[in-house]
Amino acid sequence: MNSLSRFCDTANSFLEINIDLIADNYRLLKRELRGAECAATLKADAYGIGLAQVAKALVKTGCRTFFVATIDEGIELRAHLHKEKVTIAVLGGLLARCENIFEENNLMPVLNNLEQLRQWKNFNASKNRKSPSMVHVDTGMNRLGLTSKEFEYIVNNPCELEGVEPKLLLSHLACADQPGHEMNQKQLSIFRSAKNKISNMKFSLANSGGIFLGQPYHFDMARPGIALYGSHPDPTTFNPLNQVIKLYGRVLQIRNAKTGSTVGYNASHLLKKKTLIATVGLGYADGYIRSLGGNSHAFFKGAKLPIIGPISMDYITVDISSIKTDTIKIGDLIEFIGDNFTLDDIAKVANTVPHEILSNLGKRHQRSYFASNTSLILRRQG
Numbered sequence: 001m002n003s004l005s006r007f008c009d010t011a012n013s014f015l016e017i018n019i020d021l022i023a024d025n026y027r028l029l030k031r032e033l034r035g036a037e038c039a040a041t042l043k044a045d046a047y048g049i050g051l052a053q054v055a056k057a058l059v060k061t062g063c064r065t066f067f068v069a070t071i072d073e074g075i076e077l078r079a080h081l082h083k084e085k086v087t088i089a090v091l092g093g094l095l096a097r098c099e100n101i102f103e104e105n106n107l108m109p110v111l112n113n114l115e116q117l118r119q120w121k122n123f124n125a126s127k128n129r130k131s132p133s134m135v136h137v138d139t140g141m142n143r144l145g146l147t148s149k150e151f152e153y154i155v156n157n158p159c160e161l162e163g164v165e166p167k168l169l170l171s172h173l174a175c176a177d178q179p180g181h182e183m184n185q186k187q188l189s190i191f192r193s194a195k196n197k198i199s200n201m202k203f204s205l206a207n208s209g210g211i212f213l214g215q216p217y218h219f220d221m222a223r224p225g226i227a228l229y230g231s232h233p234d235p236t237t238f239n240p241l242n243q244v245i246k247l248y249g250r251v252l253q254i255r256n257a258k259t260g261s262t263v264g265y266n267a268s269h270l271l272k273k274k275t276l277i278a279t280v281g282l283g284y285a286d287g288y289i290r291s292l293g294g295n296s297h298a299f300f301k302g303a304k305l306p307i308i309g310p311i312s313m314d315y316i317t318v319d320i321s322s323i324k325t326d327t328i329k330i331g332d333l334i335e336f337i338g339d340n341f342t343l344d345d346i347a348k349v350a351n352t353v354p355h356e357i358l359s360n361l362g363k364r365h366q367r368s369y370f371a372s373n374t375s376l377i378l379r380r381q382g
Helices: 002-006 019-033 043-047 051-061 071-080 099-104 114-127 148-156 182-196 343-349 354-359
Strands: 013-018 065-068 087-090 108-111 133-136 166-170 202-204 245-257 275-280 297-300 303-308 316-319 333-337 366-370 377-380
Touching (some): 019 051, 043 051, 099 114, 108 166
Antiparallel strands (some): 245 275, 297 333
16 A cells, blocks of 8 residues: 555545556457457546546557547547547437537547438538448347347448448447346347348447457457456456556544444444444545445455445445554545455445446545556546
8 A cells, every 4th residue: 555655635535546457458358359459438437437547548558449428528538639540439329410520529420320320421421521430230238229120221221321431330238247148149149140231341249248258249349348447247257357446535533332322324323332433534425335335344454344334425434343443543544445345346235337336436536547667646536
């Protein structure tokens, strides 16, 4: 924890992010793909980690295609990468009257229905240009993408793609984080069928989990997101990915609480014995979600500490009775996510996905972007 000495004295919580380990995860995923292109999905501020920092690191590592969810995210990413020759694709598609925004910011739309295809086709014709796009076909998720009926229509009417300049046909796996789920094979079969009916473009099916389903799912490009930050889809197998974040909260107060007293809102936690409690400056406003209250734990110098009582907006109460009172003091930092308790671990306890945990990390953390063999780069949030 030597790096923590560089954190600001005024902050209550601290998020340490190792940019080099994110780059290492990208390299590992790229090796796993065995020749297929490894893009990167950086939606929601790179899953809450920091769009600019992650994107610039991945460009240096060789990434040349990025996916975001919204047009505004695409504009922001292009501003950070304006000197780079990279493709930025917007998964949310082409909104009405936004064609010029795509052109002005050098963004590529992912076209999700026939209306969007025709909208992009007409825009290209009006400008007498050939701006490229990507086309999304739904293979069973029933979210975005051409329906099977719409796809068969463009197969039978190839003129619909003239002027659209499609460079990639993509789809999205619904159950890639469950390797044995029958939906994976079903979607693979549907996507292969679609691939065989269309030509002159590349193909992409795999997200993070899809990469680990094996080479049949890789096609020409994969689009990892959560795996860049160390999350692995199958908890029953070895996770080769690096854990890239550590979340700490500062001890604000230590008190002895009597047997029979209660902790937190609604008096929901009854103490059955005398308890030494540390109140930590971290809460659900900082992304430590309420469902973790009473069933999670934190670490201090290797000691596992139960979280007691409900998670409030700004504070967490931790039972530190197992620690000698002279080893922990006000101002010390307790680890809530890290090597002892990973992103996947905390998501399992919270009965959610690691994506939610990561993307909900709040703006109040003092953030440190760490690169090996260099000093910490500090960024204040908010």
